[in-house]
């Protein structure tokens with residue numbers, strides 16, 4: 680399957696891979712890549728860069744929302760082959776190295792296999808390399824506080840819960856929030872459409888995930904680019920509130 684590239688705003692692209700999304704922020708030839716899909720999304724990732732007129736060598740940095748396999752897939756590849764720095768929240772750096780793993784286990788999936796969509800999703804995950812571990816050899820914490828000096832000038836915002844070091848990325852001038860798995864708009868294991876949390880078993884700490892919805896909802900914006908599901912237009916505050924209502 681080819682990755683589907685969708686232009687959201689000037690220089691901002693949401694890309695749909697295999698049940699997971701990444702974002703390209705472009706400034707001239709240079710780009711910031713936010714997340715990298717599953718390991719099996721590599722060809723789609725490279726195609727998406729070409730489609731926006733860029734290339735792996737022009738990636739100024741890879742920003743990771745959180746170090747799950749469906750977001751970290753090609754981070755180490757880009758670092759090793761192209762020298763691209765890989766930045767995360769300091770609490771997520773050891774997770775990207777795989778000093779520990781805060782991801783749903785096979786036992787969690789088996790326990791939840793009765794839920795609609797979980798089994799086909801699990802088969803798909805295996806097919807796109809979702810159970811392979813591709814640790815990042817030298818992940819780095821964000822080099823500065825506040826807006827990063829990278830294409831798109833994204834502002835990392837710590838939203839722990841889904842994992843300890845999960846971050847969303849705010850583009851304040853464009854009113855865009857790249858929300859990773861802190862707030863999604865759909866998933867292969869959910870029948871709901873629109874703003875929601877992932878099913879409980881995906882979160883390392885569900886209570887903190889819920890608390891972080893307040894952090895996301897406080898960001899000024901009217902466009903949500905989630906880690907899973909389609910682009911969502913509408914106030915980010917209202918999206919966070921809807922996800923909270925559905926979770927309770």
Ligand SMILES: [Zn+2]
Pocket residue numbers: 745747841860
């Ligand atoms: Zn995740």
Ligand SMILES: [Zn+2]
Pocket residue numbers: 699747749750860906907
């Ligand atoms: Zn995910």
